[in-house]
Amino acid sequence: MFEAFADSALAPLQLVVVGADRAALDAAGLTPPTDAVFVGRCDDATLRALYMDAHAQVFPSRTEGFGLPPLEAMLCGCPAIVAPAGTIPEMCRDAVLYADVDDPAGWRQAIAALADPVVRSAKRAAGYDRAAAFRWDSAGRQLLNVIERVARVTDRTATRAYAPAGPGADRSDRGVTRQRPHYAALDGLRGLAAISVLLFHLGHWQGHPWLAANAGLAVDFFFCLSGYVLSVAYRDTLDQGMATRTFAVLRLVRLMPLVILGTLISAAYLAARIVLLHDSTISVAELARATAFGLLCLPMLDASRAIGGPQVFPLNGPAAYAVSRNRRQHRLGGAAPDRRDGERAGDRRGGICADGAGRDRRG
Numbered sequence: 001m002f003e004a005f006a007d008s009a010l011a012p013l014q015l016v017v018v019g020a021d022r023a024a025l026d027a028a029g030l031t032p033p034t035d036a037v038f039v040g041r042c043d044d045a046t047l048r049a050l051y052m053d054a055h056a057q058v059f060p061s062r063t064e065g066f067g068l069p070p071l072e073a074m075l076c077g078c079p080a081i082v083a084p085a086g087t088i089p090e091m092c093r094d095a096v097l098y099a100d101v102d103d104p105a106g107w108r109q110a111i112a113a114l115a116d117p118v119v120r121s122a123k124r125a126a127g128y129d130r131a132a133a134f135r136w137d138s139a140g141r142q143l144l145n146v147i148e149r150v151a152r153v154t155d156r157t158a159t160r161a162y163a164p165a166g167p168g169a170d171r172s173d174r175g176v177t178r179q180r181p182h183y184a185a186l187d188g189l190r191g192l193a194a195i196s197v198l199l200f201h202l203g204h205w206q207g208h209p210w211l212a213a214n215a216g217l218a219v220d221f222f223f224c225l226s227g228y229v230l231s232v233a234y235r236d237t238l239d240q241g242m243a244t245r246t247f248a249v250l251r252l253v254r255l256m257p258l259v260i261l262g263t264l265i266s267a268a269y270l271a272a273r274i275v276l277l278h279d280s281t282i283s284v285a286e287l288a289r290a291t292a293f294g295l296l297c298l299p300m301l302d303a304s305r306a307i308g309g310p311q312v313f314p315l316n317g318p319a320a321y322a323v324s325r326n327r328r329q330h331r332l333g334g335a336a337p338d339r340r341d342g343e344r345a346g347d348r349r350g351g352i353c354a355d356g357a358g359r360d361r362r363g
Contacts, residue, residue: 001058001060001099001101001104001107002015002030002031002032002033003104004104004105004107004108004111005032005033005036006033006104007104007108009108009112010108010111010112013055013111014035014036014037015032015033015035015036015037016036016037016039016050016054017032017036017037017038017039018039018040018041018042018047018050019040019041020038021038021040022036022038047072048072048076051072051073051076051077051078052076052077052078054073054078055111055114055115056078056079056080056081056110056111056114057069057070057073057078057079057080057081058080058081058082058107058111059073059080059081059082059083059088060082060083060099060101060107061082061083061085061086061088061101062083062085062101063085063086064085064086064087064088065086065087065217066087066091067082067086067087067088067091067092070082070088070091070092070096071091071092071130071131071134073127074092074095074096074127074128074130074131075127075128075131077124077127077128078124078127079096079097079114079120079123079124079127080092080095080096080097080123080127081096081097081098081099081107081110081111081114082096082097082098082099083098083099083100083101084098084100085101092130093130094126095123095126095127095129095130095131096123096127097110097113097114097123098110143224144228147186147224147225147228148228150183150185150186150189151183151185151186151228151232183229183232186225186228186229187229189221189225190222190225190226190229192218193218193219193221193222193225194218194222196215196218197215197218197219197222199215200215200218234247256297259294259297259316260295262315262316263291263294263295263313263315263316264291264295266294266308266315266316267287267290267291267294267315270282270287270307270315271287274287279306281304281306282306282307283304283306283307286303286304286307287307290303290307290308290314290315291315293313294313294314294315294316297313299312299313300312300313300314
């Protein structure tokens with residue numbers, strides 16, 4: 001796509017790159033135009049303004065698990081030009097223009113096509129209609145329906161000793177054997193997601209990002225399934241008044257042995273590299289501090305790459321998800337913007353907004 005801007009036909013347009021900086025692209029062997037503007041990672045207000053002022057959004061991604069940026073652009077009245085990779089065609093359908101990621105002429109033609117007011121108006125209208133089909137609440141309901149269908153198919157029961165919990169709970173039936181559901185398929189899928197996350201962090205640590213490049217999606221999948229399974233497992237005790245603090249303590253007690261084990265295994269591996277391989281890139285003092293922080297479940301923000309940085313839990317990357325899920329959902333405001341706002345702003349075609357130069361988007 002960068003090669004497309006070497007053509008003088010696109011000279012009146014300026015490329016605005018959202019995500020990585022110029023140095024990161026140079027390191028990846030990519031050569032952006034010399035007059036490209038790099039805005040880094042933007043907050044929602046800035047990103048929305050860029051979309052609404054742009055001639056188009058270009059999204060030359062080689063793979064996507066969903067493709068949120070084109071949806072954001074369509075919601076803001078910005079026509080999108082995307083590569084037909086991963087789930088993008090399924091998500092965008094005919095509401096966008098397509099260009100192959102390695103075809104500079106295709107990008108030039110698509111960008112030029114949007115100079116036609118008829119084409120531009122049609123893609124903006126189609127984008128609004130397509131974006132309206134995606135809502136967080138409806139996505140949640142659809143996902144829950146799928147999980148429940150799978151759960152019903154694979155449902156079986158298991159028995160355990162029942163001990164009422166929570167203030168004021170009736171304890172007269174303590175020790176009574178109760179039945180609870182057990183979802184074999186859901187637990188199996190959670191296991192596969194957990195392995196994917198492990199491979200992702202292992203690849204990051206070993207410098208092999210291809211090992212599980214899209215495992216970030218497995219994190220979301222794992223938490224969706226875990227939320228459902230936990231709600232079923234604790235439904236009775238929560239209904240009986242179990243306090244949030246009690247629930248948190250129970251979960252922490254269950255997770256801490258795994259957190260401790262993972263931290264110690266990683267620390268032992270790095271210590272072995274120091275002793276056996278004389279790895280001078282690993283600092284003993286830093287390793288000791290990272291081990292202490294990991295065992296206390298405290299983030300270490302200044303860890304070097306040699307011990308697993310810049311992950312906040314360098315010796316046990318997945319612990320960041322086990323201890324606290326702090327993943328931000330991208331929103332451009334609560335409701336969809338007024339179409340008239342997008343149409344007014346869309347007429348100010350001063351530049352191209354290029355998304356996809358960030359960590360999770362290749363190309």
